[in-house]
Amino acid sequence: MTQLPPTALRLTVADRAHELTVDVEGELCLDTVDRLVDTVSENLTRRPDVRVVRLNCARLSWIDSAGLSALLMAHRRVSAAGCILRLDERPALLERMLRQTGTLGHLTGLPLQDDDAGGAHAT
Template identity: 95%
Template sequence: MAVALDVLGGRLRDFSRALRLLRDGTAALADRRPAPCPRPPQRHMTQLPPTTLRLTVADRAHELTVDVEGELCLDTGDRLVDTVSEHLTRRPDVRGVRLNCARLSWIDSAGLSALLMVHRRVGAAGCILRLDDRPALLERMLRQTGTLGHLTALPLQDDDAGGAHAT
């Protein structure tokens, strides 16, 4: 039994010595700052071309037509909303707004949000919004998000308002 304790005691001494060395070595390492790792030169990702949206506005008697060409996305959605809002403010006699989407090349969730905001502003002005010549990508997004009926449904006519469109 004494031999077993002596062996165990020796191991404990070795273990405590190892802990002391580790502690002292770690403290010494903490005082030294590691050399910075050499970094490879930064390579930039390919620069994407800027998103473009061309809006052409045509004023007709009581209708505003906006031809939408290009990408309707986070970078460009506000331009569409601002353009429609500005024209509605200048032309209170407008009864309908048509967005001709035939040349729309891309739309993302922010672009859909812009369309919903345009719909809200057009409705607040007492007008009707129509999305003409919807490309397949727009049609698919409207169907998948459940907004097709909301954006394309005609409002019910209010007989008490003398034929004005209710929102």
């Protein structure tokens, strides 16, 4: 059986007044999703003053259904804390997944528009 290299995900957290930004770099998949959800949850607990959580997805290289599930879980945790989740710099692969699964509006607050091409979006 062929051994695959471990999946790489790098999360970098930046704190600002009432705002938390998590730079997401690499693959958001079954092997890495817990790290994203745990990072968001732990930082919300540590920083009760946060009002906006931004996931900067510019360097996201892959996302699968488990990754989408992690974004939905992060959204639930952020909403439960009374905060707003923003998915910044969405690459085309994420934009496409959000549109195809009907989760774009739920995760971004944007209506689904068929004529809007995906790529490097922020909300």
